[in-house]
Amino acid sequence: MDISTHNPDTDDTPPPIAPPAADAEQKRAARGATRPGDRIFLALSRGSGIFLLVIMAAIAVFLTYRAYLAISEDDANFLTTFEWNTSLVPPKFGIAVLAFGTVVSSIIAMVIAVPIAVAIALFITHYAPRRMSGPVAYVIDLLAAVPSIVYGLWGALVLVPHMDGLFGWLNHYLGWTGVFSWDDGAPRSMLTVGILLAVMILPVITNVSREVFRQVPQMHEEAALALGATRWEVIRMSVLPFGRSGVISASMLGLGRALGETMAVATVLSPDFDIHASLLNPGGGTFAQNIASKFNEATEFGRDALIASGLVLFVITLLVNGAARMIIARRSEYSGANA
Amino acid sequence: MSHAAAVADKSPSTLKGASLPRWSSWAIAAGALVLAIAIGLAGGLDSKVQWGLIAGILFILATFGIAAKVEGRRQAKDRVATSLVWVAFLLAVVPLVSLLWTTIQRGVKVLDVYFLTHSMGVVADSEAGGGIYHAILGSLEQVGLATAIGAPVGILTAIYLVEYGRGNLAKAVTFFVDVMTGIPSIVAGLFILSLMLMLDMQPFGFAGSLALAILMMPVVVRSTEEMLKLVPNELREASLALGVPKWRTILKVVVPTSIGGIITGVMLAIARIAGETAPVLLLVFGNPFINANPFEGAQASLPLYIYQQYSQSAGSTAAYDRAWAASLTLIAFVMILNMVARGIARWKAPKTGR
Known part of the structure; x- marks a missing residue:
């Protein structure tokens, strides 16, 4: 004891x-x-x-x-309310519409940008004539540096008027789905935003993918060629499998950019506080766009509410970027290029 | 004789299979274009974009069909993949060329010395006239102050990571620098805004600089880190072996060796933050008058000027012209910075010892 x-x-x-x-x-x-x-x-x-x-x-x-x-002052559910009235007594505001718009516009951007960006990266590393690939890569680098407000101005004044044809066509053939129905309004809608975001994140995804494709061990490609593979088979058998995780993380970096993009969305979208089934009719909103367009009229409490929505955006981009970095880090440990 | 016969029936005894002549893709492209125009005229389609789409689809289908017939399915797939990659490239070039072309074409309309040297103080947004002097001044001050904070912190952090960094602190810094690269610019603005709300301050230029510095730091850290890693270890060892203290080794050997790359990284980071609008919108607020003091009162900035000319002018052509001219100025500034930075990188590339 x-x-x-x-x-x-x-x-x-x-x-x-x-x-x-x-x-x-x-x-x-x-x-x-x-x-x-x-x-x-x-x-x-x-x-x-x-x-x-x-x-x-x-x-x-x-x-x-x-x-x-x-x-703590919000009289409505912060996550599910379709309203943003911070000057009411008691105030009612929620992020449901913003979360929906942010996710939808980013998904559209990803669906368009990722395949094209991967193709351009392949073009630079494997298809372009040697004399052309250097300048093309340089130009893509420079385009990544074009300020987002310039993309926004171009989107609002050049892209929007050019969307009429595409929207009419989509409405004519796919309007029955509801997703592509269009009431002939100004095409300042989620689809236009998605297309503009795709143009903006294209250089980002291309640059990272290109670097990954460059690192593919020469031996893998030569081995495939020696077996009589065509160029496309070389890419499918050795380049894409090697670069897969790199492309995924590049896409997530692009996604992070698209989620947080402010000015391009604020100039192009004509927002409202509702979720629309159609991607072609104007309306909806994103976190960043809502902050930029509501900020000037907001009282101090209204600014706090905008900060609350910004916090949600911060957490989302943190998760997306963290995941992307984790994938890159894992890859560099196991890649043959570093051996 | 038998050899020629073998070639004639494409028997597998020859090493090389049949292949289409080099000019075939041009021929198919021309054929597809002619057919598309014919279809477009017959079907009464007036959009040239639709003609182009039909031509593109016809080209890919015809390439696949003909190549599959002559060369086999695998070659046909290869040809289709090649044309798809080219199509993707051309598709991406269209908006990018359009962006640059429109900005230049519409920007030169009002861009002159008067525009660069006058403010909007006595000009309403809907009237013609006025300029961007106040915006350029504000931008330069804000970006300059941001660089004065962001660049030293970024470079020192990179030195810590490369020269000293072992263990958990270095790992944490590396990870969070990576994550910080992806912070949306508006969130950095909201952070400073929450500080300002707490201290009950009105918008002023330096607040914008702080947000821009936050956006700049991770970019500088990443690029400086890469450059410092390129400095061969032999240089460090030689210096240390002569009894030079580590800090002098870093300042006199490591940093000078990679100074070109470090400057390049800082300039690219400046180019990035010079175009940021969102934090400036929240913190600096915009001001049609010239305000040369970044520590008091609202200031203007070039990207913010573009946004306000677009959004507050209710569609006046004069304001749009000014927005385009300011865009052209901003793009020119960013592009020149980029090109000079890349030039320095090439000129002062570190000698890797190989």
Whole structure:
């Protein structure tokens, strides 16, 4: 009895691990932080790294706090309400429409952009004449740098008027599905937004996919060619399997871009607070667009409500980007190119 | 004689199967185009886009059919894949060319010295006249301040990750830098906005700079990291072996070796944040008058100017012209920055020792 109560006590006492002073000295020397200059420089650079982490944490904390202020006053369900009236007493607002619009426009953009971007990446790495592939890659690089507001202006003033033909055609042949029915309104709708977003994320997806396709081990391709494979079979058997995870993560980076895009959506879409079955009729909204268009008239409480919707967007993009990075990281560990 | 006969019936004894002549794809393309125009005229389709679509579909079908007949299914699939890749490329080029062409064509209309040196102070949005001087000034100040904060923090973080970074802190920083790259610009704006709401502040230029600096840091970290990794270890070891402290080794050997790439990365990051509208919209607010003080009062900025000319002018042509001209200025600024950055990268590429 006495022994059994005594035993845990002795187990808890830490083993005597006081390290010899010389050992600690050696360790510090190995880290190169003994001289004052070294210590200051290490502190500065490590401090910057920690500063970045602090910013990320601060973003999460402050957005959550302001969002909490807003949501606790919300008289309606924040997740399911089809309304955004922050000036009512009591206020009613919810993100259902915004979440729907954000997801739908991004999905349209992905469906259009991913196949084309992969094809362009293949074009640059495997199909284009050698003299052409360099300039094409350069131009795609530059296009990734075009500011989103310019895409927005182009979308609103050039793309929108050109959508009439396509919308009429879709309505004529596919209108019966309901998804593609069109009431001849201005084509400032989710489909137009999706197409514009596709144009915008195309360079991003192309650039990352191109890098991955470049890394395909030459041996894999030569082996396939030696077996008599055609160029398409080489791509299907060696390039695409090797690049699959890279393409997935490239697409998710593009998706992150599309989810958070503000100005292009704000200029093109004519929003309302309802979910429409048709992609061709104007209406709907996205998180970022709603923030940009409601901000100017918002009171302080209205701004808090917008911050709450921004927090949801932040979490979604965090998940998407984190997943993309995880896939890339896993890939670089196992890829043959790094061996 | 027997050899010639074998070639004639394409028997498998020859090494090379039958193949279409080189000019065949051009011939098929021409045929498809002629047929499409014929169908379009006969069917009364007046949209040239539809003609093009019909031609494209005909071309792919005909390529597959003819190639399958002469060369076999595998070759036919290969040819179809080739043409699909080309079609995708051409399809993507159309909007991009249209974007650049429209911006240049409509931007040069009002873009002149007067436009660059005057503000919108006495001009209503719907009237002609006015300029972007105040917006350029605001943009330069905001982006300059953002760079002054973002670039040093980014470069130091990259140095930490490459030269010192071991263990969990470095892993966490790497991961969150990656995640931070994907933060939507409007969320960075909302973060600073929530700070401003708490401190009860009115919009001013420097608030925008803070949000832009947040957007800039991860980009700088990533590119600087890549550049520092290219510096061969032999250089570091040689310097350390001479008894040079590590911090001097970094400042005098590692950084100078990769300075070209670091500058390139910073310039590309500047090009990226110079076009950001959303955080500026929330934090700087816009101002038709010239305000040279970024620490007090609302300022203008080039991307915000474009948005406001578009959205607040109720469709006036004069405002649209100004928006296009400002877009052209912004694109020119970003593109020149990009090209200079890439030029520096090529000129000062680190010698990798191989």
